[in-house]
Amino acid sequence: MTTLVNDRHAPGWNRPPIIESDGEGELLEVAMGPHHPSTHGVFRMDVALDGERVVRLKPVFGYLHRNHEKIGEGVSYLASMPYTDRLDYFCSLTNNWAYALAVEKLVGIQVPERAEYIRVILAELTRIQNHASAIGFLIQEMGASGTPLMYAFKEREKIMDLFESLTGSRMMCNYMRFGGCRVDISEVQLNMARSIVAGLPNFIDEFEALLSSNEILLARCQGVGIIKPELAVNAGLSGPMLRCSGVNYDLRKVDSYGIYGRFKFRVPLGDHGDIYDRYMIRVLEMRESIRILEQALHDIPAGPVADPKVKSRGIRPKPGEVYGRIEAPKGELGFYLISDGSPNPYRYRVRPPSLINLTILEDMCLGQNVADVVLIFGSVDIVLGEVDR
């Protein structure tokens, strides 16, 4: 057996840990990243290996820190909106929504009916494209370089085209405003959304035919990277990572923020908490998103998308604090704002799902093969822009 001396109180504790071996085998320290093709950005995992098995794993992040929260305290409430696009750059519209929801709660603004529907439509489209590409990246890390990812991107491209024609930008949408949306969605764009949604079941069937029963995928994913429900709850996980272990907690059901109370949809739950469950939950969530989209696109009423009386510029909320949260594709995305009555927030805090889902990486990886570390990391579905902020 090998033992690891990593005692903080021992002399010279700030040096790289001293690894002692009794001669049976030696630990190998590998720094995976910060520039590693599977790390989705700049992220380092200091892995200690005993042969192929992971003995210790230390995630190191902060390479992409951009001072997001401090910038948010220095600029007006409106000016933080485009910065939220840059948190999780795959799902800028849900980030916009979470921030708009927090400020609306703080100021006490009502959102018009049509704007609520547009928000739901855009958020569910975002969820679909995020999950599709997350699965694509996961499979790519398994070694299927390209094919599933390109299938996912083919569908994502259609959604991106809709986002571009509506918001003016493919990824940095900057679309939601306090008390509504920036521009109205036209009938042409709604029909575009309808035709995308009509093609989605086909796409998911194709995706599943390609992957779900693939023997290699089953062999690599089942029983690997297991999360126990107790650990998931204690670590504060959210989103597909929490639900894969069987905990029924979806903010769309729990909080019914916006108008989610009106739609019929189910929350898929996992049973084993392994990578395959996380893959399957994402597939099933896409199918449920289609159901929500069909209902929303059918029911969307006419009317204004923003209250003309609400000024987004120069708002000065009364002193107070608020926490606004939504079910972003990756988990619970929350914004915690404290106002002191000035045009800038006194405190601006982001609760990023990616970072908190990443905290149990070591628990999932211990005892697994080093090749599975890449896969487990991919199944967490993170974006480093949100982890480091």
Added chain:
Amino acid sequence: MLGEGILKGMAETARNFFGSYVSKERLTTVQYPEEREPVAENARVFPFLVYDEGMKDGERPEWEAGLRCTSCQICEKECPPKCIFIEKSKDKKPDAFGKAQYYPVRFDIDISVCMSCQICVEVCPFDSIKMDTQFELATDDRFGNLMIDVQELAKSDSYYHSIHPTEASAIDQHRAETKVMLAAKTKAAAESAAAKAAAAPKPPEQQAGQGA
């Protein structure tokens, strides 16, 4: 049977592979520099300043005489990454409504800092700053060409119409209404002033008459 899932997946890829030879819709790529896809109408890349054509003001060039910007500096304050730098003029020039307004003697936007968020467009009360759709903005000069000055930023109203037709005609309508309203207002103000002027000298005369 072992390998069934793999065969199923292979059949799926094969279907897509041969399908791409049959259906033309599947060929989504274009030969970029020669062929171009049309840009979305409300695409946003980098701001520019709109000037009205055909305005004259002494020696000023057309773009400066017609510039809608009154250098109110709201965009400078609201810009999230603070990439706009404005210097207000000392004198005034008439705007499209005939009102004397300040104008920017310096209006620089740092293209390396701008994040294309369109906040400046939303907050502008004079419909002066708008988003361009021109996206090929690379430059080989790190120091000179990244700060875009007012002359480079100024683009004509007809150019604005050519890139955002729907939005531009809505704004034109709004501006025409404002012009009519302003004209009515100044007319009413002039009339009331004239009436006042006509009414004002009367009482002293009457008083004088009464006094006499």
